[in-house]
Amino acid sequence: MRPLQGIPVCRVTLLLATLAATFSGGMGEAYGQRRTAHYFQSADLPPGTVGQAQLLRGGPLPGYFQPVEVRCPQGCLISPAVGPGYAEPQPDKLLAGMLVGAVYRLKISKIPLHETDEIYPTIEVINRLHPPPGQESRFPIPIEITAEELQLAIRGQFVTRVIYLEDPTRPFPLQEDPKNQRVFEVHPADDPLRVADELGRPMAILRMGSRVPDETQDPTQLGFGYGSPPLKLLAPAIDLPRDAGLETSSSPPGAKGAIRYPRLPLILQPGTPMQTRRPQGAAR
Amino acid sequence: MSYFWSPSRKQRWLVTCGLFLLCSTSACRSGMGLREGGPLAIARRAKPALTTTRSPESSTTVGDDSQIADNSDRVSAEAVIAASDGGVVTNVAFTSPALPDSATRGARGTVGDCPPDLEGGEIVYPNPWQPPGLAGPWPYDEYIYDGGDRDLPADVWRDWSVHGLDMEDTVIHYDTRQGKTVVRPSNRVPIYAPRFAAVRKVTGPRQQQIAEGLAAVDRPIRMESQEQRLTASTAVQPVQPVRQHGIRSTVNLIERSRGVTMDTVRTLQGLEDTLRPYEDLAIIRRGKIDSVDQLRLAQASRAAIAWSSDQMVQVVFDGKPASQMTGSSVPQETMLYELPEGKDCVRIVKIASKSEAQPGEEIEFTIRFDNLGEQRIGNVTIIDSLTTRLEYVADSAECSLKSSFMTQENEGESLVLRWEITDPIKVGEGGIIRFKCRLR
Numbered sequence: 001m002r003p004l005q006g007i008p009v010c011r012v013t014l015l016l017a018t019l020a021a022t023f024s025g026g027m028g029e030a031y032g033q034r035r036t037a038h039y040f041q042s043a044d045l046p047p048g049t050v051g052q053a054q055l056l057r058g059g060p061l062p063g064y065f066q067p068v069e070v071r072c073p074q075g076c077l078i079s080p081a082v083g084p085g086y087a088e089p090q091p092d093k094l095l096a097g098m099l100v101g102a103v104y105r106l107k108i109s110k111i112p113l114h115e116t117d118e119i120y121p122t123i124e125v126i127n128r129l130h131p132p133p134g135q136e137s138r139f140p141i142p143i144e145i146t147a148e149e150l151q152l153a154i155r156g157q158f159v160t161r162v163i164y165l166e167d168p169t170r171p172f173p174l175q176e177d178p179k180n181q182r183v184f185e186v187h188p189a190d191d192p193l194r195v196a197d198e199l200g201r202p203m204a205i206l207r208m209g210s211r212v213p214d215e216t217q218d219p220t221q222l223g224f225g226y227g228s229p230p231l232k233l234l235a236p237a238i239d240l241p242r243d244a245g246l247e248t249s250s251s252p253p254g255a256k257g258a259i260r261y262p263r264l265p266l267i268l269q270p271g272t273p274m275q276t277r278r279p280q281g282a283a284r
Numbered sequence: 285m286s287y288f289w290s291p292s293r294k295q296r297w298l299v300t301c302g303l304f305l306l307c308s309t310s311a312c313r314s315g316m317g318l319r320e321g322g323p324l325a326i327a328r329r330a331k332p333a334l335t336t337t338r339s340p341e342s343s344t345t346v347g348d349d350s351q352i353a354d355n356s357d358r359v360s361a362e363a364v365i366a367a368s369d370g371g372v373v374t375n376v377a378f379t380s381p382a383l384p385d386s387a388t389r390g391a392r393g394t395v396g397d398c399p400p401d402l403e404g405g406e407i408v409y410p411n412p413w414q415p416p417g418l419a420g421p422w423p424y425d426e427y428i429y430d431g432g433d434r435d436l437p438a439d440v441w442r443d444w445s446v447h448g449l450d451m452e453d454t455v456i457h458y459d460t461r462q463g464k465t466v467v468r469p470s471n472r473v474p475i476y477a478p479r480f481a482a483v484r485k486v487t488g489p490r491q492q493q494i495a496e497g498l499a500a501v502d503r504p505i506r507m508e509s510q511e512q513r514l515t516a517s518t519a520v521q522p523v524q525p526v527r528q529h530g531i532r533s534t535v536n537l538i539e540r541s542r543g544v545t546m547d548t549v550r551t552l553q554g555l556e557d558t559l560r561p562y563e564d565l566a567i568i569r570r571g572k573i574d575s576v577d578q579l580r581l582a583q584a585s586r587a588a589i590a591w592s593s594d595q596m597v598q599v600v601f602d603g604k605p606a607s608q609m610t611g612s613s614v615p616q617e618t619m620l621y622e623l624p625e626g627k628d629c630v631r632i633v634k635i636a637s638k639s640e641a642q643p644g645e646e647i648e649f650t651i652r653f654d655n656l657g658e659q660r661i662g663n664v665t666i667i668d669s670l671t672t673r674l675e676y677v678a679d680s681a682e683c684s685l686k687s688s689f690m691t692q693e694n695e696g697e698s699l700v701l702r703w704e705i706t707d708p709i710k711v712g713e714g715g716i717i718r719f720k721c722r723l724r
Contacts, residue, residue: 016298043485048513083517102515129426132476132640139640142480149484157488166479168428171672173697175724176643182481192483201425203480227514 043193051101065097067140081105081225097232121208144181158209164196432472458661476640571654626658654714664705672696680720
């Protein structure tokens with residue numbers, strides 16, 4: 001007697017079909033873990049291309065000044081392009097609101113050990129944040145330009161830095177150093193925009209090379225400064241001692257080390273008697 | 285009589301197809317078809333099973349109120365964890381802090397007013413724009429979360445091991461007089477804390493020359509121009525004034541100067557034996573929801589709407605479930621279990637001291653739990669699995685009830701905080717837990 005004798009063929013077929021459906025589901029899961037996204041843009045495109053494509057996707061991007069904080073080594077001066085020239089240089093740090101999709105040209109001068117050189121990087125903001133109302137300038141996109149990158153640019157190298165927002169479901173399990181931004185180096189053949197998209201959400205692209213303004217170019221053409229798009233210079237957020245906490249401060253009021261809040265500037269000249277004005281008819 | 289199967293051609297074809305699918309699936313599952321992220325993927329460890337330190341023999345009770353045991357005779361944590369290969373548990377020396385008496389005394393929430401799970405609910409966030417149909421807060425990648433029960437629901441098995449405890453989860457589990465082990469999650473607390481990093485690429489003309497192979501080009505072509513997209517910066521309006529009317533200069537100058545505003549800022553320098561400013565709410569102080577505090581609760585926990593009492597089912601039939609009797613009479617056996625009366629209910633609420641924070645800042649969390657049921661509960665355990673970006677500040681855990689505190693590493697390079705309340709909690713009582721975390 002054959003082992004499967006008497007079992008209808010339809011039952012065998014149904015069993016095999018069930019097995020095939022079960023295991024093909026697992027196989028589909030395995031294949032589903034592959035990322036097969038096709039990227040239309042790359043960081044090697046001309047400045048402004050990625051940002052303009054982002055504007056076409058819709059959403060609250062047009063017209064929003066995304067705060068960006070550009071940090072340089074101590075001693076450097078940062079000047080954003082405004083009109084045909086450059087704005088007043090800011091030492092070490094620049095906090096400004098930039099439009100998504102526009103390209104901003106900066107001038108970095110007074111570089112330590114390279115005081116005679118100037119670097120002209122561009123910044124392209126390609127996405128925005130959605131902080132709580134009133135907290136916009138407290139959560140800017142940090143763009144750090146290191147001394148190493150400045151020296152690479154002076155030597156003629158081209159540095160592309162894509163700043164991305166970390167995915168909170170896959171964070172890097174180390175303490176963040178506010179003074180040194182964590183950076184991953186990729187191969188020159190790789191696309192940093194694509195790597196940044198796999199690690200989080202790309203927010204801005206910094207391009208920095210040895211390009212200098214053409215002296216023979218008509219300054220009214222504004223080609224080197226990408227038209228100097230509108231820029232909103234922001235005052236740095238007041239760094240209140242939030243970490244101190246009310247319960248940890250045990251010093252009495254007025255003592256050294258007590259929490260001091262910024263006060264209004266004194267408008268009265270020294271020696272001017274201070275007068276108390278009261279409305280007419282008010283009881284004294 | 286043949287001992288072998290002599291299949292037909294169709295059966296051979298079907299068996300071949302089945303074996304092919306089986307082999308290909310096995311190879312695929314063994315790693316051939318998987319791709320573990322890119323070259324920069326963060327390696328993660330296997331998630332250990334968190335095991336409780338409760339003793340099953342001393343804790344599982346049915347029917348007798350006196351059998352709700354305390355935690356005094358549970359087995360050692362190291363022995364249980366070693367047996368289950370779940371990781372290292374650190375017992376932390378822990379003393380009950382000086383919390384205010386009002387935290388555990390006075391009027392409590394309504395007994396029997398058991399809220400639904402706190403992780404749902406429609407939450408409205410004051411963002412300028414949000415895609416319709418998506419749950420807030422939006423976008424998700426700018427927030428970190430703590431609390432709730434993410435992904436798989438947390439569960440306590442018969443061997444007292446906790447399963448399904450993901451990162452961010454905050455749950456409380458306890459034993460009832462009926463012998464059940466109930467797990468309830470807290471609400472979910474979002475904190476706005478974006479963190480950035482960068483990806484860098486450095487290229488140079490020398491490498492570009494090698495890649496392009498310029499030596500093989502007969503006629504080198506130099507780049508003449510580069511396409512640039514310019515944004516309009518000025519607009520010329522060809523309209524000129526037609527005429528001018530009389531221009532008079534200002535004759536009188538009236539100076540209106542307002543008085544300079546002077547404020548005296550007197551900051552609070554210290555707090556002792558009282559609640560923190562962010563947690564001085566009726567739900568934390570007395571365990572009772574006050575409509576005045578709902579707005580502050582919405583900011584602190586972002587989930588106040590989910591458990592506000594005026595949006596719950598108002599009528600509860602105790603012990604009288606809805607049923608329908610039909611006329612069909614069949615032979616059957618009826619099992620009657622005589623269980624103690626009264627249902628169990630525990631509410632756990634979690635709030636944070638800050639709704640937004642930057643890396644390096646400390647955030648203080650407060651957990652309030654209350655027994656709103658109609659019976660005592662025992663073996664009360666509160667577990668909080670911190671997310672990767674939250675680092676527990678050592679020696680910052682506090683609990684208003686007598687308890688033991690221990691920590692254990694989780695799969696996210698952070699800690700699982702665990703409080704085991706020693707004594708059973710009576711009806712209408714509760715407690716407060718505080719701890720601090722530093723944002724990574």
